Amino acid sequence: MSSTDTETFRDLKAAATSHRGDRVFNRTITAAAFTALVVLAGIAIFLGLQTIPAFQSQGISFITTTEWDINTDPPTAGIWGMLYGSVLLAVIGLVIAVPASLLLSIFMVFIAPRRLASALTNLIDLMAAIPSVILGLWAFYILNPTAEEWQQLLNQYLGWIPIFENTSGNFLGTPFIAGFVLAIMMIPIITSVTREVLARTPPELVNAAESLGCSLWTMLRFVALPYGRGGIVGGIMLGLGRALGETIAVFFVLKLVFETNWYHIIESGGGSVATLIVSRFGEVSGEFELSLLLAAGFFLFVMTLVVNVIANLIVARTGRLQK
Amino acid sequence: MTVTFDPSTLPELQNQPIQRPWRRKPMRFTLSIIVASIIPIAIVAALFFTTNLPGAILMTVIYFPLQLIASAIAAVVSRGTRGIVDSIIIVNAIGATIFSLVVLFSVIGSLIVRGFSALSAHFIYQNNVYVSPSTPLEYGGIGHALLGTIIIVAISGLIAVPIGVATAIYITEVRGRAVPYVRFFVQAMSGVPSVVAGLFILTIIVATGAIDQGAFAGGVAYAILMLPTVARTAEEVLKLVPEDLRTGALALGSTRSRTVFRVVLPAAKTGIITAIILGIARVIGETAPLLLAAGNADATIVNPFGGPIAAVPTYIFNNVALPYPDAVARAWAAALVLLILVGVLFVAARIVGRGRLSSK
Amino acid sequence: MSTAEFEGVESVDAMEAEVETPVKHEIEMSAEDISVWFGKRKVLEGVNIDFPKRTVTALIGPSGCGKSTFIRTLNRLHELIPGAALAGRVMYEGRDIYDRDIDPVHIRLKIGMVFQKPNPFPSMTIRGNVLSGLKLSGMKRSNHDDIVEETLTAAGLWNEVKDRLGSAAGELSGGQAQRLVIARALAVQPHVLLMDEPCSALDPASTLKIEETIRQLSKDITIIIVTHNMQQAVRVSDYTAFFLAAENQPGYVVEQGPTTEIFGNPQDQRTLDYVNGRFG
Numbered sequence A: 001m002s003s004t005d006t007e008t009f010r011d012l013k014a015a016a017t018s019h020r021g022d023r024v025f026n027r028t029i030t031a032a033a034f035t036a037l038v039v040l041a042g043i044a045i046f047l048g049l050q051t052i053p054a055f056q057s058q059g060i061s062f063i064t065t066t067e068w069d070i071n072t073d074p075p076t077a078g079i080w081g082m083l084y085g086s087v088l089l090a091v092i093g094l095v096i097a098v099p100a101s102l103l104l105s106i107f108m109v110f111i112a113p114r115r116l117a118s119a120l121t122n123l124i125d126l127m128a129a130i131p132s133v134i135l136g137l138w139a140f141y142i143l144n145p146t147a148e149e150w151q152q153l154l155n156q157y158l159g160w161i162p163i164f165e166n167t168s169g170n171f172l173g174t175p176f177i178a179g180f181v182l183a184i185m186m187i188p189i190i191t192s193v194t195r196e197v198l199a200r201t202p203p204e205l206v207n208a209a210e211s212l213g214c215s216l217w218t219m220l221r222f223v224a225l226p227y228g229r230g231g232i233v234g235g236i237m238l239g240l241g242r243a244l245g246e247t248i249a250v251f252f253v254l255k256l257v258f259e260t261n262w263y264h265i266i267e268s269g270g271g272s273v274a275t276l277i278v279s280r281f282g283e284v285s286g287e288f289e290l291s292l293l294l295a296a297g298f299f300l301f302v303m304t305l306v307v308n309v310i311a312n313l314i315v316a317r318t319g320r321l322q323k
Numbered sequence B: 001m002t003v004t005f006d007p008s009t010l011p012e013l014q015n016q017p018i019q020r021p022w023r024r025k026p027m028r029f030t031l032s033i034i035v036a037s038i039i040p041i042a043i044v045a046a047l048f049f050t051t052n053l054p055g056a057i058l059m060t061v062i063y064f065p066l067q068l069i070a071s072a073i074a075a076v077v078s079r080g081t082r083g084i085v086d087s088i089i090i091v092n093a094i095g096a097t098i099f100s101l102v103v104l105f106s107v108i109g110s111l112i113v114r115g116f117s118a119l120s121a122h123f124i125y126q127n128n129v130y131v132s133p134s135t136p137l138e139y140g141g142i143g144h145a146l147l148g149t150i151i152i153v154a155i156s157g158l159i160a161v162p163i164g165v166a167t168a169i170y171i172t173e174v175r176g177r178a179v180p181y182v183r184f185f186v187q188a189m190s191g192v193p194s195v196v197a198g199l200f201i202l203t204i205i206v207a208t209g210a211i212d213q214g215a216f217a218g219g220v221a222y223a224i225l226m227l228p229t230v231a232r233t234a235e236e237v238l239k240l241v242p243e244d245l246r247t248g249a250l251a252l253g254s255t256r257s258r259t260v261f262r263v264v265l266p267a268a269k270t271g272i273i274t275a276i277i278l279g280i281a282r283v284i285g286e287t288a289p290l291l292l293a294a295g296n297a298d299a300t301i302v303n304p305f306g307g308p309i310a311a312v313p314t315y316i317f318n319n320v321a322l323p324y325p326d327a328v329a330r331a332w333a334a335a336l337v338l339l340i341l342v343g344v345l346f347v348a349a350r351i352v353g354r355g356r357l358s359s360k
Numbered sequence C: 001m002s003t004a005e006f007e008g009v010e011s012v013d014a015m016e017a018e019v020e021t022p023v024k025h026e027i028e029m030s031a032e033d034i035s036v037w038f039g040k041r042k043v044l045e046g047v048n049i050d051f052p053k054r055t056v057t058a059l060i061g062p063s064g065c066g067k068s069t070f071i072r073t074l075n076r077l078h079e080l081i082p083g084a085a086l087a088g089r090v091m092y093e094g095r096d097i098y099d100r101d102i103d104p105v106h107i108r109l110k111i112g113m114v115f116q117k118p119n120p121f122p123s124m125t126i127r128g129n130v131l132s133g134l135k136l137s138g139m140k141r142s143n144h145d146d147i148v149e150e151t152l153t154a155a156g157l158w159n160e161v162k163d164r165l166g167s168a169a170g171e172l173s174g175g176q177a178q179r180l181v182i183a184r185a186l187a188v189q190p191h192v193l194l195m196d197e198p199c200s201a202l203d204p205a206s207t208l209k210i211e212e213t214i215r216q217l218s219k220d221i222t223i224i225i226v227t228h229n230m231q232q233a234v235r236v237s238d239y240t241a242f243f244l245a246a247e248n249q250p251g252y253v254v255e256q257g258p259t260t261e262i263f264g265n266p267q268d269q270r271t272l273d274y275v276n277g278r279f280g
Helices: A003-014 A019-033 A035-058 A080-111 A114-129 A132-158 A175-199 A203-211 A216-245 A248-253 A273-281 A287-317 B007-014 B027-050 B055-079 B083-118 B121-125 B143-174 B179-190 B194-208 B215-239 B243-251 B256-267 B269-283 B288-293 B312-320 B325-359 C012-016 C067-074 C104-110 C126-137 C144-154 C174-186 C204-217 C230-236 C259-264 C269-275
Strands: A066-069 A076-079 C027-038 C041-052 C056-060 C084-092 C111-114 C192-196 C222-226 C239-244 C252-258
Touching (some): A035 A076, A035 A287, A035 B143, A035 B179, A035 B194, A035 B215, A076 A080, A076 A287, A080 A216, A080 A273, A080 A287, A080 B083, A114 A175, A114 B083, A114 B325, A132 A248, A132 B325, A175 A248, A175 B083, A203 A216, A203 C174, A216 A287, A216 B083, A216 B194, A273 A287, A273 B194, A273 B288, A287 B179, A287 B194, B007 C027, B007 C041, B055 B083, B083 B325, B121 B325, B143 B215, B143 B256, B143 B269, B143 B312, B179 B215, B215 B288, B269 B325, B288 B312, B312 B325, C027 C067, C041 C056, C041 C067, C041 C222, C041 C239, C056 C067, C067 C084, C067 C192, C067 C222, C104 C111, C104 C126, C126 C144, C144 C174, C144 C204, C174 C204, C204 C222, C204 C230, C230 C259, C239 C259, C239 C269, C252 C259, C252 C269, C259 C269
Parallel strands (some): C056 C222, C056 C239, C111 C192, C192 C222
Antiparallel strands (some): C027 C084
């Protein structure tokens, strides 16, 4: 490490202390650092402006009704079903992903032997890196047939429960499948945050619990989970943000319908703002319809921004930074 | 009277075998584990062969509860009532792990099995001109899409990497008053969905006409997604550079900017490379922004401002739902190529990261 | 304290045959030829110590000799460390605690531990902390209010916290936290209390308070304390064992016996040097 060091230090010594150079440096770097703010503001403004034509023509019903009749005169459009659908799909995903991620993290931190745990960590990280278009492809051809069979059975034996009602006989394109795919995307995110938080449980507290004769459950209940609560909630919200914004994987498995599907999760047909944008984009009939899509995008932006900000506040407040 | 160490015991002590007595479990425990593992499977297998209950039901409704009960009984037999909750947790935790691994391997496996047939040398370099969905697999490929991805990712890197590293420099070197705000905005930006990034660029395209749909527009959309990843990783990496290096340089009369460029950044070189690799991995598979901002094309395009261009994710997207098996086979093959690219980046980041830990 | 509480015990006669011929104090616990490895590295060799009932035994010696490792073999915390291995026996209530039929949780309740850094559970109240051992192990005891008062009194903390049992444990000072930890360990009714340098992170006033507590507690339970402070060993203990380890060699017990003898009339030159402060 010697010769380049002396070169550098000689260089530094020889250089005139350029105050002007440093000022330029500081200004440039500071300006670059605010790019994030500029971009966020830009998105908010540009997309926000697009909501004006939408509200002008539709009024508040743009976000309270569910329809898409662009070609009638006057055209009517309402994205309530899409907004609700995005949330419904995310909730279905959470119901599957949260227990799975918690259990997976508990396995990796407290049960699995060291080498298995580190192999699993790498595999979960790999799972997080799978692009959504690949998941969509897999879901369309591989998941769909199996999911169809499962939902049919669910309907056959538990169809008397309202959420498992299915009157069309079509079990493809259901919110359940879409929610399941979202769960697959959320599991690696939630697991990696939860695993890190649980692994950071102070060893002296774990030792104290062990010396008092704890079992796995009592250690989790009284030491590890209370300690990790904030980080875990933060991780869940990060997963939620991801799920709300997910487009492509949902596109391939959800049948988009302009009728709010409130709770028939194994009935074909559902809504999602992100999928609406991508699926209508190819056949957009003109500037007006495009502006409606952009307005929908604005609401999607706001939804995900709010969730993300809350997630980061929760994690920061518990004093832990997540990756 | 005190007792001192007896040296005559030394030879015996030096030959003591290394033991782990806690690993010897009582007969009761081992037996109950074996029984608890075998009986549920045996029952399910018997049912499978004798009745025609569908496999799905057998696995979830019958096997899983049976396994839970069997494990709970095993736990009670060896540890008393205390063990029941633990056994439930362990069985479920193992179940969750197996579930996740099954999904992961199903995805990877299906890509390999279904994509392999269309994969060939020409698939990598030929483009999509003269290729229709029904064209057999000997013709056509993703050459144009690979080039498109490379161009778009390169453009996004040229934008996002300098800005991202600059943001990190602001946080760790300049340490201005706005640091908590900058970190907040970067974190908020990381939550922007990829489709929104594409929409934003689309709005600029449509509203201002300053740029057209194409590689450049796609690159800018990607840059929005890449920036937070690069900035956060670079921040972590710069924080690891020892403070002494900076203090030493400044004490020699160096300016802040020279310290950063001649001392800190070189010290963090491998970490910055890791940040770039992670940034690329973050965006390389994103489809939605390209559908909106870059469009699609069949020919090989090199000019970033030359209009719509194809990329690997959009190629896959357009071929997935076509009713022609050859087109679908192409989608699988392209997906396999994309996954391999992501995998290579993933491994590269790990290798570079490990190098960083061992060298400095 | 009936020996039949252990699982799988057949007859009292069989066990009494194992007990040594009576000495002045009955033996509570004894380590026989305990050697410890981490991975392939041997860190302790051939430790043989008897711990008489209701006495205080101090384990002294320079740092790194394996004293802390040794006491963790006495309550089966050692096996939770990755790579841990062990040879020898620890006899308690007539049986080797590492016997395959014995439940480690049962051992840890009978043989409690206080660590160097006070570690009350910060998310629980003072009262919650005292009773936490019951919740963690599933041990059932009635009269929780009595337990809280008795253990906090025995630990010398009752008067200071009796009006704020519901406040968070995180607000206590180091000395108070350590006494809370002692109370917590006492709540599960141990017969032996292991203490790993319990005062080394505390101020002198708290240290004296805790030494006083130790002397009081030793009237009912057996205490084994690892300490770097030789004056503390003299003040507090009835018996002392001196550990030593040469460079890259496993630690072992050079000399052990009544504290007065170890400090006043040791047989080994190294013991004499250590207690006179010539190294350590």
